[in-house]
Amino acid sequence: MITMDDIVREGNPILNKVATIVPLPPSLEDKQILEEMLQYLKNSQDEEIAQEYQLRPGVGLAAPQIGLSKRMIALHFEDLDEKMYSYGLFNPKIISHSVEKTYLSTGEGCLSVDREVPGYVPRHARITVSATDLDGNKVKLRLKGFAAIVFQHEIDHLNGIMFYDHINKDDPFYEPENSKPVD
Ligand SMILES: O=CN(O)C[C@@H](CC1CCCC1)C(=O)N1NCCC[C@H]1C(=O)Nc1ccccn1
Numbered sequence: 655m656i657t658m659d660d661i662v663r664e665g666n667p668i669l670n671k672v673a674t675i676v677p678l679p680p681s682l683e684d685k686q687i688l689e690e691m692l693q694y695l696k697n698s699q700d701e702e703i704a705q706e707y708q709l710r711p712g713v714g715l716a717a718p719q720i721g722l723s724k725r726m727i728a729l730h731f732e733d734l735d736e737k738m739y740s741y742g743l744f745n746p747k748i749i750s751h752s753v754e755k756t757y758l759s760t761g762e763g764c765l766s767v768d769r770e771v772p773g774y775v776p777r778h779a780r781i782t783v784s785a786t787d788l789d790g791n792k793v794k795l796r797l798k799g800f801a802a803i804v805f806q807h808e809i810d811h812l813n814g815i816m817f818y819d820h821i822n823k824d825d826p827f828y829e830p831e832n833s834k835p836v837d
């Protein structure tokens with residue numbers, strides 16, 4: 655089982671690397687790893703298990719965060735319209751996005767960052783993502799709001815980008831042009 659001991663923290667160069675495409679169909683090993691990443695998110699959202707194993711809650715996880723520079727991400731959360739997202743994805747790619755931006759009004763954090771970094775993180779308000787899921791099916795997801803934010807945070811990890819790289823240096827709480835916040 656993945657615990658916080660397996661989570662790589664900032665300063666480790668793997669978090670700044672562009673991760674490698676996963677050959678498809680995925681190997682049994684890659685599938686097992688991605689299933690474990692998804693299980694971490696479920697465990698971290700279960701009060702008892704999270705308490706027992708001291709897990710920080712997560713709604714998404716990218717393979718570089720467990721020391722694996724491969725293009726794999728797991729997501730497990732309910733968005734503000736109570737739509738459930740629970741995915742293990744190989745080689746996710748943003749194939750189109752809105753001009754309009756959005757941002758989490760609370761700012762963002764990261765399981766690989768053991769400090770608060772205040773500020774708005776501007777992101778595309780709507781994205782279309784293509785990927786291969788755990789069953790080997792090609793999926794095309796049209797995302798907006800919180801879901802769009804989570805997916806972009808995870809796909810950034812595959813490109814060596816941390817959430818604070820997007821925060822405006824001069825005014826961290828500068829409201830991005832043409833944007834509406836997700837509260
Ligand atoms: O790369 C993946 N990570 O680093 C785990 C991150 C991913 C999210 C950060 C912002 C968008 C995706 C994560 O889930 N967290 N970051 C650390 C604090 C706990 C947790 C979190 O923000 N939870 C949350 C936020 C809003 C609503 C509900 N729950």
Ligand code: NI
Binds near residue numbers: 763766807811
């Ligand atoms: Ni993160």
